[in-house]
Amino acid sequence: MSMSPTIMSLDALAALVPDGAKIAVPTDYSGIAMAATLALIRRGVRNLHLVSVPATGLQADLLIGAGCVAVMETAGVTLGEYGGAPRFNEALRKGQIKVLDATCPAIHAALQASEKGVPFATLRGILGSDLLLNRPDWAVIDNPFQQGDKIVALPAIRPDFALFHAPMADEAGNVWIGHRREQMTMAHASKAAIVTVEELRPGNFLDDPLLAPGTIPSIYVGGVAEARRGAAPIAMWGRYPIDDAFMRGYAEAARTEAGFSRMLDLLMEPQKAAAE
Amino acid sequence: MGAEYTKKELLITVVARLLQGCGHIACGASSPIPGAAALLTRARSNGRTRVTVLGSEKNNFFTNGGVELFDIAGEGRLDAFFLGGGQIDGFANINLVGTGGTYPNNDVRWPGSFGSAYLYFVVPKVILFREEHTRRVFVPKVDFVSAPGVSEPGVYRPGGPKHLVTNLALFDFDPKRIRFTLVSVHPxxxxxxxxxxxxxxxxxxxxxxxxxxxxxxxxxxLRGSIRPEIAETYPRFAETAFAA
Structure with a gap:
């Protein structure tokens, strides 16, 4: 069996993303495509509409700090136990990016609408919150089956790309995500998933009944690149922990633009060396 | 009187008393005290209590991704959850978004509303938990309503705030009167x-x-079985929260 044409280099993967693309990214425990994110920053992508599924951290903060983001659609941006996301917070204070504040299940539900090909999803809650007041794209409708029952309608979120990191892909371009099912939803909901993996493996995961249920079939996948330790300095489940020293340093230094640039350079160095 | 227990051990105990009898308790991100309290409740339940600690590998039985917590809550299969806030007001409105200046360009921006705008409506027992007890947290009126404490008649709302636990005290919340009542003050x-x-x-x-x-x-x-269990998710907390 020959290699799928969707298997490519990291830079070729980053080149798939045009300026202005809408990109869905997962939450930190789920597999962050950090190496691909740095490749995007290096090639100077602009005006991204980032959708975090449902929250985000360092990845969004780096993209915002590097001037790549126009719109941040999110239920939360934070460095977790390391503190607030300094570049996100500063960009909002200065009005440099637009924020679409959401709540976690609203982002999940709007992606699920997209994977079904329907125009909107409905969700309980939200009524009476200031989130609703600030989301003119959300609507309150009447439950057609029960008079007087108001419910929030959320337009489907249809990202151009789902961008995430997974343990492995096979030579047919199928991606194994295990129990990280939000990546499956993201892949279904997006026009294409672009994925980095710890390792490429021979064979076809769909032939193995133990692997197949945790596998995203290649029909949803627009590109796969191997990137060992591709989530670092964020943790990769079952593989490596978060880089505690880097995160502490970043949380402190990235409060200033100069400090942010220094930390970004630190992350870029291995990539630059590899590219030369 | 010597310190025979830590403040965190006291708070774990207070929260665990509020959780007695719950079938399924979940704890969100950055919630080590609620997490430890939930694990203590489970340890005393003769197998009747299930606990989901987000961020844990061992104490998380979800297999359907990040959406499963919200789906299970929407179905009514989650009995208790915890929420906090940068600001909490006397009507139990919570603000996880920001303060000062004008939204969205607040002087102080917090991470965001996470699942609050949904879970506050559908989880029967929401415990508000915020260690810092100051006037900057407990304000007359929040600057941004991430999730409202009460809803108009007709809004689907099987859940809502029941208690508030802080470093200083325990309160109950009455949604009919839309007021907190001080229940006890910590030693x-x-x-x-x-x-x-x-x-x-x-x-x-x-x-x-x-x-x-x-x-x-x-x-x-707490010091025997719960400490190593919570250390799996919150190692730094487990090092300092418990007396030797």
Whole structure:
């Protein structure tokens, strides 16, 4: 069996993303495509509409700090136990990016609408919150089956790309995500998933009944690149922990633009060396 | 009187009392005290209580991705959850978005509303938990409503806030009267201190009891079996929260 044409280099993967693309990214425990994110920053992508599924951290903060983001659609941006996301917070204070504040299940539900090909999803809650007041794209409708029952309608979120990191892909371009099912939803909901993996493996995961249920079939996948330790300095489940020293340093230094640039350079160095 | 237990051990004990009888308890991100309290409740439940600690590998039985917590809550299969806030007001509105200036360009921006705008509506027992008890947290009116404490008649709302636990005290919340009532003040603190540090009005009995301290058996459980369990998700917390 020959290699799928969707298997490519990291830079070729980053080149798939045009300026202005809408990109869905997962939450930190789920597999962050950090190496691909740095490749995007290096090639100077602009005006991204980032959708975090449902929250985000360092990845969004780096993209915002590097001037790549126009719109941040999110239920939360934070460095977790390391503190607030300094570049996100500063960009909002200065009005440099637009924020679409959401709540976690609203982002999940709007992606699920997209994977079904329907125009909107409905969700309980939200009524009476200031989130609703600030989301003119959300609507309150009447439950057609029960008079007087108001419910929030959320337009489907249809990202151009789902961008995430997974343990492995096979030579047919199928991606194994295990129990990280939000990546499956993201892949279904997006026009294409672009994925980095710890390792490429021979064979076809769909032939193995133990692997197949945790596998995203290649029909949803627009590109796969191997990137060992591709989530670092964020943790990769079952593989490596978060880089505690880097995160502490970043949380402190990235409060200033100069400090942010220094930390970004630190992350870029291995990539630059590899590219030369 | 010597410190026989830590403040965090006291708070774990207070929260665990509120969780008694719950079938399924979940704890969100950055919630080590609620997490430890949930694990203590489970340890005492003869197998009747399930606990989901987000961020844990061992204490998380979800297999359907990040959406499963919300789906399970929407179905009514989650009995208790915890929420906090940068600001909380006397109507139990919570603000996780920001303060000062004008939204969205606030002087101080917090991470965002996470699942609050949904879980506050559908989880029957939401416990508001915020260690810092100051007037900057407990304000007359929040600057941004991430999730409202009560809803108009007709809004689907099987859930909502039931209690508020802070470093100083325990309150109950009554959605009909839309007010908090001071239930007890933690050992070493006073009603005056609670009044001085709370920016909203609340009810209180003529004599406010002292929050019961953890007993010897509870402390032994916390330091024995619960400490290593919570360390899996919150190693730094487990190092400092418990007395030797």
């Amino acid at each position: 070493g603190h006073t009603v005056e201190e609670v009044l001085d540090n709370t920016g909203f009005d609340f009810d209180r009995p003529a004599m406010v009891p002292v929050t019961p301290a953890p007993d010897a058996q509870t402390l032994a459980e």
